[in-house]
Amino acid sequence: xxxxxxxxxxxxxxxxxxxxxxxxxxxxxxxxxxxxxxxxxxxxxxxxxxxxxxxxxxxxxxxxxxxxxxxxxxxxxxxxxxxxxxxxxxxxxxxxxxxxxxxxxxxxxxxxxxxxxxxxxxxxxxxxxxxxxxxxxxxxxxxxxxxxxxxxxxxxxxxxxxxxxxxxxxxxxxxxxxxx
Numbered sequence: 001x002x003x004x005x006x007x008x009x010x011x012x013x014x015x016x017x018x019x020x021x022x023x024x025x026x027x028x029x030x031x032x033x034x035x036x037x038x039x040x041x042x043x044x045x046x047x048x049x050x051x052x053x054x055x056x057x058x059x060x061x062x063x064x065x066x067x068x069x070x071x072x073x074x075x076x077x078x079x080x081x082x083x084x085x086x087x088x089x090x091x092x093x094x095x096x097x098x099x100x101x102x103x104x105x106x107x108x109x110x111x112x113x114x115x116x117x118x119x120x121x122x123x124x125x126x127x128x129x130x131x132x133x134x135x136x137x138x139x140x141x142x143x144x145x146x147x148x149x150x151x152x153x154x155x156x157x158x159x160x161x162x163x164x165x166x167x168x169x170x171x172x173x174x175x176x177x178x179x180x
Contacts, residue, residue, distance in 0.1 A: 063127075064128060065128065065129050066086045066092060066128040066129065066130055067129060067130070067131055067132060068087060068130075068131070068132040068133070068159075069084060069085055069086050069087060069092065069124070069128075069130050069132075069133055069134075070084070070085045070086070070087065070089070070133060070134050070135075070136060071083070071084055071085075071133045071134070071135045071136070071151060072085065072136045072138070073113075073117075073135065073136070073137045073138070073139075073143070073144070073147045073148075074138045074139050075113060075137065075138070075139040075140070075141035075142070075143040075144045075147065076108070076139045076140075076141045077108050077140075077141050077142075078107060078108050078141075079096055079097050079098055079107045079108060079141075080096065080097045080107070080108070080112060080113035080116055080141060080143035080147060081094070081095075081096040081097075081116075082094065082095050082096065082113075082116050082117050082120045082147065083120070084120055084121070084123075084124035084128075084130060084133070092123075092124050092127070092128050092130065093120045093121075093123035093124040093127070093128075094120055095116045095117070095119040095120035095123075096116055097109075097112035097113060097115070097116045097143070099116070099119075100112065100115045100116050100119055102115075108141055108142055108143070109142055109143070110142045110143055110145070110146035111146070112143065113141070113142070113143025113144075113146050113147045113150070114143075114146045114147065114149070114150040116143075116147070117146075117147045117150035117151055117154075118150055118154070121150070121151060121154040121156065122154075125154065125156070130156070131155075131156060131157060132156070132157040132159055133151065133156050133157070133158060133159065134158075134159050134160045134161075134162070135148060135151065135158055135160065135161045135162065136162050136164050137161065137162070137163055137164065137165075138163075138164045138165050138166070139165060140165065148161065
């Protein structure tokens with residue numbers, strides 16, 4: 001017998017001895033009769049014999065091309081959030097002024113909105129080939145105009161611009177009348 005076979009037998013004997021000492025509380029390797037246990041036993045035998053286990057090759061992920069999409073810009077007083085989506089609304093790339101490193105009151109500035117659009121537009125253009133967009137802008141922050149200008153600077157064709165800022169229908173309860 002070879003030395004490798006002797007080592008394998010020794011390890012199997014040790015596991016049998018330990019299962020006898022521990023009783024039924026120790027898990028038994030041979031008791032599982034599922035297809036996974038058979039595959040793992042074969043893989044263990046191959047590894048013990050010195051053969052490398054077979055490695056499955058993954059298929060390469062195909063690069064998704066999205067020539068036309070949407071840009072959703074939420075411009076508040078405190079931050080500007082930009083999301084590039086496909087025509088169904090699935091997000092391709094997103095960024096915000098806070099994610100670009102701006103903190104505090106600087107997140108609400110027009111320059112921070114421009115930097116956020118630059119970052120997200122670069123990802124959307126390089127990874128997905130986005131060239132033509134419909135812009136949906138929400139909010140009243142300082143980054144509204146500068147975000148759209150930054151999009152135009154990235155050679156993206158802006159098909160339409162829609163303002164989807166929420167409008168109150170009735171609004172909040174008015175303040176009570178002054179009593180004199």
